[in-house]
Amino acid sequence: MDVLIDALRTALGPQAALYALAAVGLNLHYGYTGMLNFGQVGFMLVGAYGIAIGVSTFGWPLWAALILTIVAAVGYALLLGLPTVRLRADYLAITTLAAGEAMRLLFRSHSTEEVTGGVFGLTRFANEFYELNPIPRGRYGFGNLVFSHQTLWVMIVGWVLAVAAALLVWRLAKSPWGRVALSIREDEEVVRSAGKSVVSIKIQSLVLGGVMGAGAGAVLAISQQAVAPDAFIPEVTFFAYAAVILGGVGRAWGPLVGAVMFWFLISVFDSGIRALADTGAMPDQLFSADALGAYRFVLVGFGLMALMIFRPQGIFGDRNEMVLGDH
Amino acid sequence: MTTLEETPGSSKADPVLVAHDVQRWFGGLQSVGVDHLEIETGLVTSLIGPNGAGKTTLFNLLSGFDIPNSGSVVFGGSDISRAKPHQRARAGMVRTFQLTRSMTRLTVLENAKLAAQHQVGERLWCAPISALWKRQEREIEERARAVLATFGLGRMVDEYAGTLSGGQRRLLELARALMLEPRLLMLDEPMGGVNPALRETIMDQLRSLAAQGTTVLIVEHDMDMVMGVSDWVVCMAQGKVIAEGRPATVANDGAVVEAYLGSGYGDPLEPSDVEGAQ
Numbered sequence: 342m343d344v345l346i347d348a349l350r351t352a353l354g355p356q357a358a359l360y361a362l363a364a365v366g367l368n369l370h371y372g373y374t375g376m377l378n379f380g381q382v383g384f385m386l387v388g389a390y391g392i393a394i395g396v397s398t399f400g401w402p403l404w405a406a407l408i409l410t411i412v413a414a415v416g417y418a419l420l421l422g423l424p425t426v427r428l429r430a431d432y433l434a435i436t437t438l439a440a441g442e443a444m445r446l447l448f449r450s451h452s453t454e455e456v457t458g459g460v461f462g463l464t465r466f467a468n469e470f471y472e473l474n475p476i477p478r479g480r481y482g483f484g485n486l487v488f489s490h491q492t493l494w495v496m497i498v499g500w501v502l503a504v505a506a507a508l509l510v511w512r513l514a515k516s517p518w519g520r521v522a523l524s525i526r527e528d529e530e531v532v533r534s535a536g537k538s539v540v541s542i543k544i545q546s547l548v549l550g551g552v553m554g555a556g557a558g559a560v561l562a563i564s565q566q567a568v569a570p571d572a573f574i575p576e577v578t579f580f581a582y583a584a585v586i587l588g589g590v591g592r593a594w595g596p597l598v599g600a601v602m603f604w605f606l607i608s609v610f611d612s613g614i615r616a617l618a619d620t621g622a623m624p625d626q627l628f629s630a631d632a633l634g635a636y637r638f639v640l641v642g643f644g645l646m647a648l649m650i651f652r653p654q655g656i657f658g659d660r661n662e663m664v665l666g667d668h
Numbered sequence: 669m670t671t672l673e674e675t676p677g678s679s680k681a682d683p684v685l686v687a688h689d690v691q692r693w694f695g696g697l698q699s700v701g702v703d704h705l706e707i708e709t710g711l712v713t714s715l716i717g718p719n720g721a722g723k724t725t726l727f728n729l730l731s732g733f734d735i736p737n738s739g740s741v742v743f744g745g746s747d748i749s750r751a752k753p754h755q756r757a758r759a760g761m762v763r764t765f766q767l768t769r770s771m772t773r774l775t776v777l778e779n780a781k782l783a784a785q786h787q788v789g790e791r792l793w794c795a796p797i798s799a800l801w802k803r804q805e806r807e808i809e810e811r812a813r814a815v816l817a818t819f820g821l822g823r824m825v826d827e828y829a830g831t832l833s834g835g836q837r838r839l840l841e842l843a844r845a846l847m848l849e850p851r852l853l854m855l856d857e858p859m860g861g862v863n864p865a866l867r868e869t870i871m872d873q874l875r876s877l878a879a880q881g882t883t884v885l886i887v888e889h890d891m892d893m894v895m896g897v898s899d900w901v902v903c904m905a906q907g908k909v910i911a912e913g914r915p916a917t918v919a920n921d922g923a924v925v926e927a928y929l930g931s932g933y934g935d936p937l938e939p940s941d942v943e944g945a946q
Binding site (some may be wrong): 509512513515516517518519520521523524527528530531532533534535536537538539542545549661662665 | 733754755757758764769770778783787788789790805830844
């Protein structure tokens, strides 16, 4: 029972909310526009450090840091997008992946330490956010599933942002803009021959989804009151992809459900493996302390494989549409 | 038309499209080297020639999908040599593809609606507010349904385009092209993979388009079609325009026959040729 409570806490907590937000942006890129962005983590880094640097380094109020975050995310999207959107999807994937890593190394390097805090990052920049918390001090929840008023505040903001982003994507997908974006996913040449600018729609999609990623980064930074560069490893992008695929690629609400499922499963596997290790039934070499953390991802991998075999379209996807996707 | 000169690169009375010195090289191989070509307004012009003559390459160069090594293209009086493909399409120069292309995971109706121009809802900041584009969307949908119905796709509107047969995809491409209301319609092998019943539909559509005054440029291998719908025929071989004129004139042109059958045609095959090949 505790395993499920823990899993539920993780699946509804700020972590899942911010992954949901990042995944909604990624879904706009990949699911709706067909752009293989392997560096969503780069946008998250920009978002997290935008808040942290704005408040901690520059001493700005939170709203100013928020504006800096959005401007920086738009700038990063343009920097990344303008030279690469004309290229094929796989080149964009390589560029975004490398750019994400480059950002992490840049922000942890000695030369930028005065601004970014180097390897140790920055802390305590979200006080203003928590002062805005309208929820009275205390603990909230049912039975063992409780959150502190602070966590609850971040959670609510995180989920409101994620739902708002999904709502926007859903509206866009039903509009003529969405029709052009989906058509780009299907066949760029047709879109060109229909007199539409593929480049400008792709850039718009990249910027919008990137800003959502940056929002996720900002929620991450605020929820932990700390940022460190090594939180922004490439795996973060792939976890967000897992959420997109679980929920159903190109489904507006898919990433929200996908993120909840992903973190629920991670937590269940984690607790399950630990419980198994504690029984002593398994040899110690197999279940050393370092290995435990890795096993849950092995299990998630099996879970995703099973999903691809039995329900490749994800929870909300359409099987017929999936079959037609193979040209 | 009666006054048009039947020589390669001849000047026309009212050309919609003028290509001058258009060259395309792939390494050391010249794929297209058209000195001068004018397409007369209001006619159906067919571009014929043996395989590898450079017809599709010329098509790509004219529509902006490929960039020539040199040369200029003037469309409707303005130089579009540097215009991108979507800008040329917006200007009214609309093409289809030799291998049909469509958005397989969009419905037939959405495929057609995509091609409508000046859509307010395509602007990112207008898109989420449906009140701004609902009325226009309805008009576009009505027009799309009407165009699809003329191509016999009326009952398929809600199917995914990926479920259509090869011939139906040709019709969908044509319908999509017409949604742009082209000044010049460029069709790359519109009869490829189309069964005889659908061929008639396509021919009828082309004739009625021509009757309404749309200028049509067709690349086609099907000689029945070329002779049946063309007002003017341009023949290419090895990247050059070798003949142009009325269908009957071109069909009897010595250079054209030679290009199709090969210059060595008629010479008996010597046993030494076969040994040399081995």
